[in-house]
Ligand SMILES: Nc1nc2c(ncn2[C@@H]2O[C@H](COP(=O)(O)OP(=O)(O)OP(=O)(O)O)[C@@H](O)[C@H]2O)c(=O)[nH]1
Ligand SMILES: [Mg+2]
Ligand SMILES: [Zn+2]
Ligand SMILES: [Zn+2]
Ligand SMILES: [Zn+2]
């Protein structure tokens with residue numbers, strides 16, 4: 378059957394496609410995700426991860442919220458417990474990958490040039506430059522940006538979004554698309570809370586709940602090693618959960634993306 | 647801005663629709679160039695993370711020289727609706743307040759408002775073959 382003629386219409390999507398058409402023209406109903414190509418590539422990346430039992434995490438925040446500092450501290454603690462690898466996304470420079478390599482951990486730098494976000498194709502290319510044998514945890518540090526990275530699935534299992542206390546506690550309300558997608562929100566640089574009297578961690582958490590997001594909120598300082606144990610415990614839990622899923626042949630997508638799938642099925646006949 | 651990337655993805659998808667349509671309606675594949683898009687209808691919810699105005703201004707750049715460079719880009723309205731997991735109500739919500747409009751609980755699921763969809767494309771044969779009115 379041809380799916381460009383409107384014969385893929387179902388009672389559920391009919392109202393979307395019905396529209397008078399100018400004489401001589403043909404209306405073609407499509408109902409496909411605009412980023413379908415990226416999503417297909419992301420699904421393929423996720424298969425790569427699941428086949429190898431890797432847990433993939435997409436780390437997102439504004440520029441300078443402390444993503445690389447968090448990774449440096451985390452890798453120092455966990456690198457003997459788990460085999461880790463990192464993909465760094467930046468507009469320019471190899472600096473962040475070098476900071477990770479200095480910890481003795483494999484890192485691949487993606488220099489995006491002008492692109493303000495990573496996409497699934499860039500991540501797939503990076504995977505081909507890496508040795509994934511035995512890797513348990515792959516962290517993808519996205520380009521520092523609270524807007525664009527939220528729209529592109531990379532094939533990760535979890536989104537972790539950082540909010541540093543110097544940025545203001547209303548960021549989840551101002552960037553709802555990004556924070557709605559978080560599977561965990563980390564309030565970073567809490568060592569600075571003492572000198573910043575206008576950041577209220579409880580308010581930041583309340584803004585996150587207003588986005589209907591039940592994600593855990595962890596308060597920490599990578600620099601002063603405050604609150605890091607809860608973060609490590611969460612990571613260990615997620616690594617165990619991924620091993621359990623892989624054993625059952627299951628996978629996981631960041632929470633809101635699977636919701637989206639469920640409610641706006643774009644399947645055509 | 648990622649809207650250019652989204653516009654490029656849109657152009658690719660519409661190209662595929664034109665190819666597919668031309669192939670199913672024309673045995674002679676070489677005549678596929680005669681088809682072009684006149685109207686492209688997308689549905690972008692406020693929670694999709696794509697700004698319609700920015701996509702509209704990126705679209706001509708991505709579509710230049712393609713079979714949709716003269717197409718009109720139309721945006722379908724996509725209000726945010728949430729379904730409450732506590733009381734079951736379905737209510738409208740604001741982008742940064744996705745709470746239940748009936749009972750105020752934040753345990754809700756977005757039922758619409760995060761779509762990023764190519765809904766439909768209108769195709770016509772190129773003006774050189776159809777007399778202008
Ligand atoms: N006081 C304090 N400073 C921190 C902490 N974590 C990071 N910083 C500082 O914040 C600045 C940015 O940290 P990075 O780790 O490079 O931030 P990033 O998010 O990786 O930055 P981009 O990759 O450029 O987006 C550096 O000067 C860090 O030293 C912290 O826990 N406390
Ligand atoms: Mg960094
Ligand atoms: Zn048909
Ligand atoms: Zn592959
Ligand atoms: Zn951007």
Ligand SMILES: [Zn+2]
Pocket residue numbers: 730731732733734735746747748749750751
């Ligand atoms: Zn309710």
